Amino acid sequence: xxxxxxxxxxxxxxxxxxxxxxxxxxxxxxxxxxxxxxxxxxxxxxxxxxxxxxxxxxxxxxxxxxxxxxxxxxxxxxxxxxxxxxxxxxxxxxxxxxxxxxxxxxxxxxxxxxxxxx
Numbered sequence: 364x365x366x367x368x369x370x371x372x373x374x375x376x377x378x379x380x381x382x383x384x385x386x387x388x389x390x391x392x393x394x395x396x397x398x399x400x401x402x403x404x405x406x407x408x409x410x411x412x413x414x415x416x417x418x419x420x421x422x423x424x425x426x427x428x429x430x431x432x433x434x435x436x437x438x439x440x441x442x443x444x445x446x447x448x449x450x451x452x453x454x455x456x457x458x459x460x461x462x463x464x465x466x467x468x469x470x471x472x473x474x475x476x477x478x479x480x481x
Contacts, residue, residue, distance in 0.1 A: 400444030438463035
């Protein structure tokens with residue numbers, strides 16, 4: 364299990380490298396999964412939370428940390444299966460917010476459907 368500072372450094376490297384939002388968020392989930400048996404990001408789509416990238420098996424108890432962009436919740440970071448480090452997960456939720464606009468900026472429609480309509 365990585366330390367909180369080591370995991371944040373790994374996430375900073377992922378964010379600095381940039382790229383496709385899906386790839387970035389999958390990589391972030393893998394880092395969080397390195398600290399917790401379960402990690403996921405759920406996106407707000409048409410008022411509902413829909414699980415996106417996840418790693419591990421969801422335990423009975425999952426902690427959720429809101430991810431907001433410009434004052435609106437766009438997603439939540441989920442973790443479970445081990446004692447929760449709230450400060451670490453809240454920090455991760457804050458720094459990945461701009462990558463979590465998948466449902467928000469497409470009015471809740473999957474990007475592939477919008478591309479097909481073109």
